[in-house]
Amino acid sequence: NxxxxxxxxxxxxxIGQSMxxxxxxxxxxxxxxxxxxxxxxxxxxxxxxxxxxxxxxxxVPNGYNVSRxxxxxxxxxxxxxxxxxxxxxxxxxxxxxxxxxxxTFGAGSRLTVL
Amino acid sequence: xxxxxxxxIHITVSEGASLELRCNYSYGATPYLxxxxxxxxxxxxxxxxxxxxxxxxxxxxxFEAEFKRSQSSFNLRKPSVHWSDAAEYFCAVLGGSARQLxxxxxxxxxxxx
Numbered sequence: 097n098x099x100x101x102x103x104x105x106x107x108x109x110x111i112g113q114s115m116x117x118x119x120x121x122x123x124x125x126x127x128x129x130x131x132x133x134x135x136x137x138x139x140x141x142x143x144x145x146x147x148x149x150x151x152x153x154x155x156v157p158n159g160y161n162v163s164r165x166x167x168x169x170x171x172x173x174x175x176x177x178x179x180x181x182x183x184x185x186x187x188x189x190x191x192x193x194x195x196x197x198x199x200t201f202g203a204g205s206r207l208t209v210l
Numbered sequence: 211x212x213x214x215x216x217x218x219i220h221i222t223v224s225e226g227a228s229l230e231l232r233c234n235y236s237y238g239a240t241p242y243l244x245x246x247x248x249x250x251x252x253x254x255x256x257x258x259x260x261x262x263x264x265x266x267x268x269x270x271x272x273f274e275a276e277f278k279r280s281q282s283s284f285n286l287r288k289p290s291v292h293w294s295d296a297a298e299y300f301c302a303v304l305g306g307s308a309r310q311l312x313x314x315x316x317x318x319x320x321x322x323x
Contacts, residue, residue, distance in 0.1 A: 129310055136219065138300060138313035154310065186253065192309060199311055203253040
């Protein structure tokens, strides 16, 4: 059981470039989330999805896009990378049907924009 | 909207000493509360959670936390700290339209030999 898998683990991007952070889970969870972590700021919610075909903005969505075509996958896209998007990104999933749901986190993707 | 405050950015303790990390939350209903730990370069590991019932919850690695509704607090404790406990600790509350976690800004723990 792999849980939540994120790729890549590390990436360096130039200003203005685009890229996609991949996230997949094999637990059949309906809820999925993208967070970013910056020093001294904790984790902030970027986007979330409550099921395939349904996504919504979190606290810090600007500069990002997501899609949820399948239950398993929830990619995060950066269209025009900016230095402010240098961060560590965490994907998480949970099963809403379990009541007080516990989020399972991926190992993170460290992105640097130069 | 829910929020979490961790007043201590950085705490230093000696190995073998006791530890208490503070967490205060703001949430309109009965909160679901969590403590996560993050070692350098690693992801988040769940230490413990509070959903209901006994206000003193036990977690992994010898940690415990006490929910105090009157103080809106969920402080994390450990009677005797080990050098391997050095890490960053995050308190979080579950809520919102997507049942998402809202995190505090974290407390960095340094353990002196």
